[in-house]
Amino acid sequence: MSNPYWSDIVRELDPYVPGEQPKIANLVKLNTNENPYGPSPDVLAAIATESGDNLRLYPDPNALELKQAIADYYSVDVDQVFLGNGSDEVLAHIFQGLLKHDSPILFPDITYSFYPVYCGLYQVSYDRVPLAEDFSIDVEDYCRENGGIIFPNPNAPTGVLMSLDRIEWLLEKNSDSVVVVDEAYIDFGGESAVTLVKRFPNLLVTQTLSKSRSLAGLRIGLAIGDVALIEALERVKNSFNSYPLSRFAIVGGVAAFADEQYFQTTCRRVMDSREQLVGQLDELGFHTLPSAANFILTRHPEKVAADLMSQLRARGIIVRYFSQPRIDQYLRITVGTPEQNAQLISALSELVSS
Numbered sequence: 001m002s003n004p005y006w007s008d009i010v011r012e013l014d015p016y017v018p019g020e021q022p023k024i025a026n027l028v029k030l031n032t033n034e035n036p037y038g039p040s041p042d043v044l045a046a047i048a049t050e051s052g053d054n055l056r057l058y059p060d061p062n063a064l065e066l067k068q069a070i071a072d073y074y075s076v077d078v079d080q081v082f083l084g085n086g087s088d089e090v091l092a093h094i095f096q097g098l099l100k101h102d103s104p105i106l107f108p109d110i111t112y113s114f115y116p117v118y119c120g121l122y123q124v125s126y127d128r129v130p131l132a133e134d135f136s137i138d139v140e141d142y143c144r145e146n147g148g149i150i151f152p153n154p155n156a157p158t159g160v161l162m163s164l165d166r167i168e169w170l171l172e173k174n175s176d177s178v179v180v181v182d183e184a185y186i187d188f189g190g191e192s193a194v195t196l197v198k199r200f201p202n203l204l205v206t207q208t209l210s211k212s213r214s215l216a217g218l219r220i221g222l223a224i225g226d227v228a229l230i231e232a233l234e235r236v237k238n239s240f241n242s243y244p245l246s247r248f249a250i251v252g253g254v255a256a257f258a259d260e261q262y263f264q265t266t267c268r269r270v271m272d273s274r275e276q277l278v279g280q281l282d283e284l285g286f287h288t289l290p291s292a293a294n295f296i297l298t299r300h301p302e303k304v305a306a307d308l309m310s311q312l313r314a315r316g317i318i319v320r321y322f323s324q325p326r327i328d329q330y331l332r333i334t335v336g337t338p339e340q341n342a343q344l345i346s347a348l349s350e351l352v353s354s
């Protein structure tokens with residue numbers, strides 16, 4: 001459907017389709033990589049303190065308190081931290097402000113499906129680089145003229161992790177362009193590239209509090225990089241939206257970074273459940289890609305993935321399916337609580353034996 005008032009850009013857009021957020025109660029919801037454990041109780045307490053007269057007042061447009069907490073956590077300077085309303089907003093600013101150049105930017109052909117959407121919106125040209133046979137990202141394929149490079153680590157929706165020494169190699173070979181490492185899922189077993197920021201002025205690392213800190217509903221995302229890159233993002237942000245974070249997000253985020261023990265314990269639980277889940281799926285004949293995320297990509301050699309997804313749904317379990325070539329025989333399943341995972345395994349064992 002088109003409309004004469006639409007611009008050509010809007011007509012050409014192929015918008016992102018978010019995972020379903022169903023209203024039906026009691027579903028086992030394993031489709032959008034949320035954390036099955038709630039946020040730290042300290043976050044809830046901090047938010048409660050903001051709900052009085054403070055809401056009359058605008059938040060700090062710089063959210064300095066949260067920036068400082070993040071800077072301290074990662075041992076960087078406060079002006080190396082950028083904040084946004086979820087990492088999707090941070091990524092939007094990156095595509096708009098840092099990735100538009102004469103040459104196409106590069107990202108994997110199987111990756112976060114928002115990247116091409118931002119390219120359409122901000123008129124950034126891009127090339128998709130095929131993943132290797134084993135679904136890993138081969139950094140040698142990214143050594144050609146480019147206007148920037150972006151990939152998630154671990155990649156989504158594969159869960160496959162790239163090691164830090166490969167990232168270092170990529171940064172060295174691409175010193176003329178910005179390399180963005182989207183670490184939405186890094187806390188579930190990966191090693192963050194934030195430690196490389198001091199050495200590489202072309203590196204920008206993005207993270208989110210939506211996954212490992214279980215705050216998807218609060219919308220907090222961040223980028224860490226060289227001061228000059230962060231300054232570019234601030235210029236974009238201040239050109240149209242000076243208040244990306246609410247008062248709730250600022251105090252909640254500070255409390256989340258302060259409760260290290262809760263963070264470590266819940267991440268460990270998710271990782272342990274992931275390993276258990278992969279073992280159980282193995283026994284049912286599934287092939288699962290090695291995952292360092294809070295989700296897995298898995299397929300059964302004798303079953304049609306789209307059918308399995310619908311059959312699970314009929315049993316009250318929702319998982320994600322992508323019709324894209326190479327992964328259209330896979331299901332992407334978020335790691336749930338041990339109880340949710342047990343329900344999933346019991347349903348799948350019935351389905352694969354029928």
Ligand code: PMP
Pocket residue numbers: 085086087088089112152156182184207208209210216220221
């Ligand atoms: N990057 C990747 C790879 C993701 O999967 C997601 C979650 N859909 C995001 C970024 C954005 O997360 P948020 O906006 O909740 O921070």
